[in-house]
Amino acid sequence: MHRILLLLCLLLVTTGVCAQKGYQDVIYLKNGSVVRGMVVEQVPGVSIKIETPDRSVFVFAMADVERITKETIERGAVANAGVSRGYQGLVAVGYGIGVKQYGLDRAKVDVVNGYRSGPHLMAGLGYGLRAYTGDTAATLLVPLFVQVRFHFLDRKITPYLxxxxxxxxxxxxxxxxxxxxxxxxxxVSIRSGKRTMLHFGPGFELQSLRTYREGDYASRYRPVERQVNSGAVDINVGLAF
Known part of the structure; x- marks a missing residue:
């Protein structure tokens, strides 16, 4: 009777522990990335397909895989998917130097709220601030824009456009x-965490501006308004989170 009670107690404890834990497949890539989820297909010596907790599906060549393990996870815990999709924000600052005839120097601040569809693509809506210097009627602009970012590699350090x-x-x-x-x-983008990335790179910006020139006899010497394209080569630093 005592043995039966002891066995029942052990079964209850074991069941409780198993109920709190599960298992996940973990793929360690040679480039340093780690992807967690469930392996759904494997072709020996060729490729492996894994589905992450957010239902993203990734396929890797076996030549790029360092090792594959199965690890325990706590039920209810958020699994580290390695690469994921969902909301991503971006804050960037920069400074541009005017080029060509109507180019004006400008300080830049941008904030983007976007959606990341995987390790490569992010698109979002942004707003910002432009502080111009030079002979122009507008010295402070607030831009609204759509931005698309593409990371060429799924690695810690990758070029981006x-x-x-x-x-x-x-x-x-x-x-x-x-x-x-x-x-x-x-x-160049440097991954500093699961969802955080540092960005650094040169760029080019073209803004249509209203300017005024001195009037002549035809305009009765009143200032004449005209639109010009002001270009600048800039340097930008940003943080995605």
Whole structure:
């Protein structure tokens, strides 16, 4: 009777422990990345397919895999998927030096709220601030834009390409529409955590601006307004989270 009670107690304890823990497959890649989830397909010596907790599916060549293990996880705990999808924010600052005839120097601040669809692609809506120096009617602009970022490699250090387009508003004139804004950036991204990345790179920005020139006899000597494209080569530093 005592042995039966002891056996029942052991079964209850074991069941409780097993109920609190589960197992997950863990793939360690040679580039340093770690992907956790469930292996759904494996072709010996060729490739392996894994589904992460957020239902992302990744396929890796076996030549890129260092080792595959099975590890315990606590039920209810958030599994570290290695690469994931979902919301991603970005804050960036930069400074541009004007180029060509109407180029103006500018200080830049951008904030982007986006969606990351995996280790390579992120797209989002952004807003920012541009402080211009030079002979122009607008010295402070607030741009609204769409930005797309592409990381070429799923590694800790990877080159990236970012493009954006939108319009800017004149903070000096009741936030009247100033004109279209376009920009591009090519740089290097360094993964500093599961979801955090540091960005650094040069870029180019083109902003349509209103300027004024002195009037002549035809305009009765009143200032004449015109739109010009102001370009700048810039350096940018950002943090994605």
């Amino acid at each position: 970012a493009v954006q387009g939108g319009t800017a508003f004149d903070a000096n004139d009741g936030f009247q529409t100033m004109g279209p804004l376009f920009g591009g950036e090519l740089g």
